[in-house]
Amino acid sequence: MTLVLGYTLATAWLALCAWSIGYTVWLVVYRLWFHPIAKFPGSFWARTTFWYEFYYEWIKPGKYYARIKEMHEQYGPIIRVTPDEIHISDPLFYHELFVPFNVRRTNAYTRYAQGTGFEDIFAIIHTHEGHKVIRDPVEKLYGKIATHEPLVLGCTKNFRARLDQERDTGKLINLSHACLSLAIDVATTVTFQAPSNYLEEPTFNENLFNIQKSGLMHVPLFAHLPTPLRMIVVPAIQVLASRIPELKEWDEKTRRQTFRTELQEPTMKLQGRASIWKRANFASRIGQLIQQNGIFHVSHTIETIITQLAMDKSQLQKLQDELAQFWAEKPDKVTSWYALRELPYLTACIHEGLRLGAGSMKRSPREYPDDEIHYQGWVIPKGTPFSMTTYYMHMDPTVFPNPDTFNPDRWLGADPNGLMHKYLLPFGKGSRACAGQNIAWMQMYFAISQVYQPGGPAIELFESDESDIRLAHGYVFPQPRLDSPGVRIYVHDP
Numbered sequence: 001m002t003l004v005l006g007y008t009l010a011t012a013w014l015a016l017c018a019w020s021i022g023y024t025v026w027l028v029v030y031r032l033w034f035h036p037i038a039k040f041p042g043s044f045w046a047r048t049t050f051w052y053e054f055y056y057e058w059i060k061p062g063k064y065y066a067r068i069k070e071m072h073e074q075y076g077p078i079i080r081v082t083p084d085e086i087h088i089s090d091p092l093f094y095h096e097l098f099v100p101f102n103v104r105r106t107n108a109y110t111r112y113a114q115g116t117g118f119e120d121i122f123a124i125i126h127t128h129e130g131h132k133v134i135r136d137p138v139e140k141l142y143g144k145i146a147t148h149e150p151l152v153l154g155c156t157k158n159f160r161a162r163l164d165q166e167r168d169t170g171k172l173i174n175l176s177h178a179c180l181s182l183a184i185d186v187a188t189t190v191t192f193q194a195p196s197n198y199l200e201e202p203t204f205n206e207n208l209f210n211i212q213k214s215g216l217m218h219v220p221l222f223a224h225l226p227t228p229l230r231m232i233v234v235p236a237i238q239v240l241a242s243r244i245p246e247l248k249e250w251d252e253k254t255r256r257q258t259f260r261t262e263l264q265e266p267t268m269k270l271q272g273r274a275s276i277w278k279r280a281n282f283a284s285r286i287g288q289l290i291q292q293n294g295i296f297h298v299s300h301t302i303e304t305i306i307t308q309l310a311m312d313k314s315q316l317q318k319l320q321d322e323l324a325q326f327w328a329e330k331p332d333k334v335t336s337w338y339a340l341r342e343l344p345y346l347t348a349c350i351h352e353g354l355r356l357g358a359g360s361m362k363r364s365p366r367e368y369p370d371d372e373i374h375y376q377g378w379v380i381p382k383g384t385p386f387s388m389t390t391y392y393m394h395m396d397p398t399v400f401p402n403p404d405t406f407n408p409d410r411w412l413g414a415d416p417n418g419l420m421h422k423y424l425l426p427f428g429k430g431s432r433a434c435a436g437q438n439i440a441w442m443q444m445y446f447a448i449s450q451v452y453q454p455g456g457p458a459i460e461l462f463e464s465d466e467s468d469i470r471l472a473h474g475y476v477f478p479q480p481r482l483d484s485p486g487v488r489i490y491v492h493d494p
């Protein structure tokens with residue numbers, strides 16, 4: 001009996017091995033010679049297996065953006081970066097590819113959401129039409145400048161007040177967490193009926209942000225797990241995560257939040273498109289998704305500007321002088337975003353903060369279901385995922401000499417090629433570009449002008465430098481060196 005069982009198991013094992021080898025060989029042959037994008041150039045490994053991307057995203061980690069750049073240098077401006085996806089490196093072509101809703105139907109690539117925990121929502125909004133259901137009202141709501149100006153200003157005043165509270169107390173502040181807390185307060189204020197108050201928390205929600213960062217770093221692992229394994233592991237992780245007190249509290253807080261009236265009906269419509277099994281907590285999870293989109297880039301930009309100014313006193317002085325003059329001459333305008341936008345040095349600091357702090361390193365591929373793409377003699381078939389990486393444009397030395405340097409003056413002088421504004425694309429472009437751009441600009445103008453207005457605090461860095469802010473890892477939201485504890489500061493009287 002034992003012998004028969006052993007023989008059966010051995011045969012099954014052999015059959016499984018033979019099937020796996022046969023399947024792998026077939027897959028490689030298909031991807032290299034018969035796949036619709038088989039002819040596109042690229043590294044052998046990138047063309048044949050998704051594990052190549054996994055290696056550079058998880059093992060390296062977050063470095064596939066750098067490897068893709070190397071591959072472009074080797075194979076040219078259009079390459080295959082995974083068996084399914086084409087990547088193009090040609091900044092001016094970006095403006096032709098990423099177009100508004102009415103120009104071309106544009107889907108997102110569902111694989112991009114794998115491992116994020118929002119796969120079910122993405123399964124609906126990855127289509128052009130599904131996305132439009134929620135995108136239009138969100139954009140319309142965030143476009144109400146007069147309504148949002150006092151709300152966003154209020155949050156930035158709270159931020160400044162929290163810094164003031166710590167003046168000369170000798171207490172170390174984690175600026176990264178303070179900026180994230182500000183960003184959540186702004187995002188919830190403009191999206192939900194009752195704002196949250198993350199800025200009030202004494203440690204600026206240190207534990208929550210550390211856990212969220214760790215979650216972000218694990219996305220590439222979950223994304224690449226084979227589907228059956230992912231279906232078991234991801235829910236298990238979600239159950240475990242729901243027991244972590246900080247995450248539980250964050251989750252509960254967002255669940256209690258009610259959308260602003262303008263977003264309630266579209267959310268219900270979207271929920272109606274979800275399968276019956278996925279409807280529980282659907283609305284609150286859309287809220288979480290919007291919140292995540294609205295915090296990382298903006299907080300990192302503000303943090304970058306404050307840190308750079310703390311390292312360069314002459315730049316700091318220029319900004320303070322400009323603001324002091326404005327505060328003296330136009331005191332009635334200091335709460336107007338439109339008026340602040342006229343200040344050249346403040347604007348230049350924000351542009352430079354966005355260039356260094358908010359370039360997307362991770363691709364966010366799109367697909368045209370109805371159109372081919374024609375580029376330099378190549379034809380990308382309909383429905384093929386394609387992507388571009390704005391980080392390369394932000395760091396292009398032909399347009400931004402010494403691209404690693406924070407240099408607001410570059411935005412004040414002549415723009416020799418007329419390309420600087422075309423290469424600065426922190427918000428992306430087209431139908432899926434940032435929906436919260438107005439809110440983001442307001443937040444940056446108000447936060448920076450509140451901190452550096454006359455009488456503002458003096459900020460001293462503690463064991464922190466440029467390496468704590470320079471983007472280095474291309475996760476869904478890019479991160480600086482992974483062992484950075486965040487920028488730490490002391491706040492003093494000026």
Ligand code: HEM
Nearest residue numbers: 187293294297298358364426427428432433434435436440
């Ligand atoms: C410096 C600040 C910000 C930057 C650089 C930025 C950048 C981006 C980018 C690049 C995308 C597109 C992602 C993709 O291609 O898949 C995006 C999407 C989005 N952002 Fe922002 N963002 C910022 C701030 C905000 C704020 C403050 C909010 C709202 C409070 C917000 C709300 C959104 C939403 C809702 C989306 C999804 C849009 C869609 O899928 O149609 N963002 N953001």
